[in-house]
Amino acid sequence: MVTKTEEAQLSRLESQVDNGGGGAWDFLCLVRKLKVRRSDKVLKHGLSLLKDPRKRSALGPDEWTLYEQVAIAAIDCHSLEVAKDCIKALQKRFPESKRVGRLEGMLLEAKGSWSEAEKAYSSLLEENPFDQVVHKRKIAMAKAQGNITVAIELLNKYLETFMADHDAWRELAEIYVSLQMYKQAAFCYEELILSQPTNPLYHLTYADVLYTIGGQENLQTAKKYYASTIQLTGGKNRRALFGVCLCTSAISQLSKGRNKEDNGTELQSLAATALEKDYKQRAPDKLQLLTSALKSLRVSS
Amino acid sequence: MGFGFTVGVLGVLILFHAAYSTIQYRGLLKIMEEEFSGPPITVVGELVIGLVLCMWAALTVPGKFLSIHPDSEENRIVSLPENLDFMIFNHRGRVFPSQVDLKLKH
Incomplete structure (x- = not known):
């Protein structure tokens, strides 16, 4: 999981390392901890650490972790010579x-x-x-x-x-989504939500999948999960806010003939105000686009 | 840190002193053959001061409080880790040759 503070720390360290400000080892540690894929940078900075015998011996036993990390990064960047050298060094140490x-x-x-x-x-x-x-x-x-x-x-x-390996569940869900097998993907996301109920991103993706399947009942559930994402992120996830608006208008479009009074419009207007406030703060020049888009959603309802 | 710790030690000493005074007071009452109804007001005041000092020290010395809200900056999850166990290598990155002459030599 990458939290907001960790993300800020990573980008700060990344720019510091790129501009030659040192801290390469800290950057590599953070990359390992957060499991982000920055193979080109890991290869560049990790290799310069490994080439310097003084810096390398200062790492102590962590040297071998670095060898492994650089080897994987080199494989990912297709610099097979470097990877081979790293693996050879590791093999010598750990036959x-x-x-x-x-x-x-x-x-x-x-x-x-x-x-x-x-x-x-x-x-x-x-x-x-x-x-x-x-x-x-x-x-x-x-x-x-x-x-x-x-x-x-x-x-x-x-x-x-x-069964408890949530990375594998996530991989399976992503494969199913890529094949447009949304029902199966939804099942995998349900599993993921069960294993990590406080992770808003799983709620969000599950809602996305349900919205894509469509239908009155799925849309209602999708709206609920978008709402729970908003709750877990404190309303700072724009995709969830948009999702609530889209779900509400889609539901009202489906139930137009029945003319049923629904209390979802209140949620929609709340989400719309939150979005407008956010855009006003961060991207005032795109506010026009947002208001017209939201208006079209409300007109259709 | 040192200041908070000193305050904590002071608070504990004050509490010990309050206990000692109470025992002394009870001894005095026994000599005067009176019933013990409660500690004197000065000891109660001492107890309160000791309690406040101990509490303040206990709250500040061990460190800062961490947020438990899921939507706080420290806890809000903004991205999932890449699924590195399932990473595959036949992506477009292999077409781009690496920029520097990378070589590991000892």
């Missing part, structure tokens, strides 16, 4: 390590030699059939090769064993 074996598998993946990577992962799994990361790498490999159906199958099988 027969499974974690290093995993890195080798990833290197094979990046080279595109899928069958060899598959073989490497299978031998790792033989030694330890409950290595979650290796299972995930196999799934990612199926995805990378374009076998989405195989990836889904593997993920479902994986989730039968490791």
Whole structure:
């Protein structure tokens, strides 16, 4: 999870490191902690740390963590020579390590030699059939090769064993959304909300999926989840505010014939005022666009 | 930190002194053969002062309070971590050659 303060800290450190202000190790630590994908910068700054023998020895045992981080970043940036050197250094220090074996598998993946990577992962799994990361790498490999159906199958099988792994649930949900299988994706997001009920982003995505499916009942539920997102973020999530407005107008459009009195219009006007206030503060030149868009929503209702 | 700690120690000492005074007072009452109905007003005042000092020290010395509101800046989640366990490498990044001559040598 990346909170607002952590995000600000990361961007501050990033600009500081980019402008040569030092603090590269702190930046790399934060990148690792927040699990953000900044491979090019990790590669650049991590490598300069590793090249300097004095700085490297100052890290102590963290040196090997840095080697691993740089190796993965190098694989991601397709600088396979660097990755190979890092992995070689790790192998020298930790012979027969499974974690290093995993890195080798990833290197094979990046080279595109899928069958060899598959073989490497299978031998790792033989030694330890409950290595979650290796299972995930196999799934990612199926995805990378374009076998989405195989990836889904593997993920479902994986989730039968490791049901509490919310990263895997999220991956499955994202795959389903990319295939426009919204009902299945909604189920995965329900699982995610159950495992982390205070994370507003899952509520938001679940509401998005329900809104996309459409229908009176789904729209009502979507509105509720948009509202809970607003509650959890203190009204600072603009997407949720827009979502409430859209849901309300869609619901009133659907129930036009019945002419039912609904109390949702109050929520909509509240969300609209919050949006207008926000735009007035941050982007006054785009306020016109917002008011016209909101007006069109209200006209249709 | 040092100041708050000193205040805390002072508060505890005051409380000890209040206890000692109460015991002394009870001893006096026994000699005078009177019933104990409550500590004298000065001891009660001492107790209150000691309590306030201890409370203030206990609230300030251990550190700042952290927010428990989900919508505060420290707790509000703005983005999910990348799903790094599922990262795949055949993206467009491989087409761009790395800008610097990267090489790890020892």
